[in-house]
Amino acid sequence: MPGIGIAVIGIIIFALGYLYYSKFIAKHIYRLDPNFRTPAHQFNDGIDFVPTKKSIVWAHHFTSIAGAAPILGPAIAVYWGWLPAFIWVVLGTVFAAGVHDFGALVLSVRNKGRSIGTLAERLIGRRAKMLFLFIILILVLMVNAVFAWVIANLFVTFPASVLSIFIQIPLAVIIGIYFLRRGKGLLFPSLLALIVMYGTAALASGIPALQIDLVSYFGGENATVAFGIDAVSIAFLIWIVILMAYVYIASTLPVWKLLQPRDYINAHQLIIGLGILYLGLLVTNPEVTAPVTRSVDDVSWFPLLFITIACGAISGFHSLVSSGTTSKQLNKESDARLVGYGGSIGEGILAIISIVAVVTLFSTQEEFLSTYSSFTTANEIGLNNFIEGAAQLATGLFIPEAIAQTIVAVVVISFAATTLDTAVRLMRYIISEIATEYKAYALTKKHVATAIAVGSSMTLVLMPGDERGFGAGGYLLWPLFGTSNQLLAGIALLLITIWLRRQGRNFLVTFIPMVFLLAMTLLAMFSQVWFEWAWYGSDSNFLLFTLGAIILIFAVWICLEAYLLFKNDKTKALEDDDR
Amino acid sequence: MGFKDQLSRALAFYDEVLRLPHRSEIKRELRDEDDIFYLLSFSEMLGIPNPVSYYTLELYPEMVEEFHDWHLRMGMEKSPIDGIRCC
Numbered sequence: 001m002p003g004i005g006i007a008v009i010g011i012i013i014f015a016l017g018y019l020y021y022s023k024f025i026a027k028h029i030y031r032l033d034p035n036f037r038t039p040a041h042q043f044n045d046g047i048d049f050v051p052t053k054k055s056i057v058w059a060h061h062f063t064s065i066a067g068a069a070p071i072l073g074p075a076i077a078v079y080w081g082w083l084p085a086f087i088w089v090v091l092g093t094v095f096a097a098g099v100h101d102f103g104a105l106v107l108s109v110r111n112k113g114r115s116i117g118t119l120a121e122r123l124i125g126r127r128a129k130m131l132f133l134f135i136i137l138i139l140v141l142m143v144n145a146v147f148a149w150v151i152a153n154l155f156v157t158f159p160a161s162v163l164s165i166f167i168q169i170p171l172a173v174i175i176g177i178y179f180l181r182r183g184k185g186l187l188f189p190s191l192l193a194l195i196v197m198y199g200t201a202a203l204a205s206g207i208p209a210l211q212i213d214l215v216s217y218f219g220g221e222n223a224t225v226a227f228g229i230d231a232v233s234i235a236f237l238i239w240i241v242i243l244m245a246y247v248y249i250a251s252t253l254p255v256w257k258l259l260q261p262r263d264y265i266n267a268h269q270l271i272i273g274l275g276i277l278y279l280g281l282l283v284t285n286p287e288v289t290a291p292v293t294r295s296v297d298d299v300s301w302f303p304l305l306f307i308t309i310a311c312g313a314i315s316g317f318h319s320l321v322s323s324g325t326t327s328k329q330l331n332k333e334s335d336a337r338l339v340g341y342g343g344s345i346g347e348g349i350l351a352i353i354s355i356v357a358v359v360t361l362f363s364t365q366e367e368f369l370s371t372y373s374s375f376t377t378a379n380e381i382g383l384n385n386f387i388e389g390a391a392q393l394a395t396g397l398f399i400p401e402a403i404a405q406t407i408v409a410v411v412v413i414s415f416a417a418t419t420l421d422t423a424v425r426l427m428r429y430i431i432s433e434i435a436t437e438y439k440a441y442a443l444t445k446k447h448v449a450t451a452i453a454v455g456s457s458m459t460l461v462l463m464p465g466d467e468r469g470f471g472a473g474g475y476l477l478w479p480l481f482g483t484s485n486q487l488l489a490g491i492a493l494l495l496i497t498i499w500l501r502r503q504g505r506n507f508l509v510t511f512i513p514m515v516f517l518l519a520m521t522l523l524a525m526f527s528q529v530w531f532e533w534a535w536y537g538s539d540s541n542f543l544l545f546t547l548g549a550i551i552l553i554f555a556v557w558i559c560l561e562a563y564l565l566f567k568n569d570k571t572k573a574l575e576d577d578d579r
Numbered sequence: 580m581g582f583k584d585q586l587s588r589a590l591a592f593y594d595e596v597l598r599l600p601h602r603s604e605i606k607r608e609l610r611d612e613d614d615i616f617y618l619l620s621f622s623e624m625l626g627i628p629n630p631v632s633y634y635t636l637e638l639y640p641e642m643v644e645e646f647h648d649w650h651l652r653m654g655m656e657k658s659p660i661d662g663i664r665c666c
Contacts, residue, residue: 045648059596256601
């Protein structure tokens with residue numbers, strides 16, 4: 001089957017989902033009212049609450065939610081063959097992610113632009129707020145650990161990309177300070193920054209002296225550096241320490257100095273990257289060599305597939321973006337359909353190209369099977385395969401493969417680094433908030449909270465390991481990231497369901513995805529915690545057991561809260577929605 | 580509409596997407612600075628002794644509009660000043 005076929009079928013289903021299903025939901029379930037006065041108009045302060053054109057809100061929302069996660073998840077999940085991953089991405093986007101993102105946006109608009117966390121507190125009480133905070137804490141902790149590991153891994157594998165990434169930091173700061181002070185446009189300076197970055201990447205891929213390759217500095221892969229630790233492990237350790245020092249600084253700076261200008265550069269990268277990959281796919285028209293489905297001995301696809309692909313099918317993180325920022329910028333309530341549902345479709349399109357890039361990379365099926373030899377290996381090499389596959393697609397546009405590989409690595413690392421910055425900053429806020437709740441005011445200070453966030457993330461990424469030393473265990477955390485993300489989505493769907501039920505509308509559109517997600521999370525965590533990571537399990541690991549058990553407890557907690565809410569119908573705490 | 584117009588419109592749209600969050604962030608920073616200035620001027624309203632409040636009160640008519648937004652942000656539903664009131 002040609003790779004174009006997968007992409008075309010996926011996009012057609014997305015289009016049908018948007019045209020018909022989202023229209024049905026907008027009209028009959030969420031009942032959008034174009035005359036409803038949105039929070040952007042009610043509380044217009046020119047800062048947070050700003051009525052904005054829907055196309056601009058959509059673009060902004062899409063660039064906020066799309067990152068490295070919808071690329072990484074599918075690149076791992078093709079281990080079970082391309083069809084399960086493809087079906088989950090397509091159906092998950094249409095029936096779960098769409099209603100989730102769209103619903104979180106509408107619910108927030110109907111409640112003065114409040115965030116999902118605040119709504120949970122109003123609906124269920126302080127208990128729900130703490131549950132919510134702890135789940136986000138676990139989620140961002142996983143994000144920090146996984147993405148620090150991902151970036152370190154890519155720095156070790158693609159040393160030509162390091163220089164470009166480091167050049168991006170001063171370029172972003174210059175754009176943030178110099179150009180805005182003069183009130184000039186951001187478009188050309190940020191495009192110029194991108195050209196400088198890609199130029200550097202092209203040069204570095206041809207000139208070994210420009211490649212910051214720590215492994216070769218220490219004498220190659222087989223060299224032992226110190227205390228019996230080999231060069232690769234030492235390289236990992238050094239990169240992770242450098243990254244953590246960097247995120248400490250980046251997350252304590254004001255956002256307009258570094259984080260935001262970097263987001264502009266990344267917005268270009270997202271659009272250019274998607275354009276190049278889809279055009280390359282059209283020109284090269286590669287054949288799919290991966291198997292359609294595959295039976296494996298080590299890890300069953302059910303239920304692990306549904307937590308391996310979180311972003312790209314459904315992601316709880318989107319509800320935070322929808323309800324925290326986007327809902328305050330919506331000009332009309334009817335715009336929520338394009339922004340919420342359309343934003344998740346955009347993410348789905350990114351996940352589809354990730355699947356296509358990986359399943360068309362190999363020349364034969366045997367090569368695919370030997371590369372994806374086990375689930376652990378799939379976790380480890382998924383992203384590298386995406387980068388190689390994407391580079392192969394880009395060759396269709398006459399970009400040399402070595403240069404394309406470096407540029408794709410730069411794109412993925414940029415996304416991951418921005419996610420890391422944001423997640424550490426978010427973790428800092430949450431630590432402060434939890435500390436305020438428990439009256440531990442010493443922990444609310446900026447540097448104390450950031451030190452805890454960075455320290456715990458670094459411990460987590462360095463702790464789980466095997467005989468390969470530092471950094472070998474980072475990929476073990478990916479399923480945990482998926483589960484915590486799905487739990488967050490479960491909470492958002494629960495709140496939307498409660499709201500719909502109170503309105504006397506059909507709540508099955510959100511209730512069914514919620515039950516499905518919580519069931520999959522419970523199943524996956526239960527099987528992994530009890531049969532794999534426990535002290536008597538097949539792959540005993542105390543750290544993963546503890547984290548998995550915590551997530552499992554949270555999942556059960558959400559189910560209980562949902563049951564109690566439905567039983568007692570205690571839903572008067574929400575705002576009236578003017579109907 | 581010619582190609583040139585379409586291109587310039589596309590670029591303007593793209594630029595607007597990038598500017599939106601940045602503009603609010605700069606405004607937020609400025610608002611925070613303003614809030615500190617108001618706090619220094621009208622700290623007595625929040626129970627912090629202010630030896631020069633007798634003089635800073637003279638500023639009040641000059642900034643009555645902004646003062647209203649400020650006291651709302653500080654969590655006071657109604658203006659704490661009697662006499663000339665903003666709300």
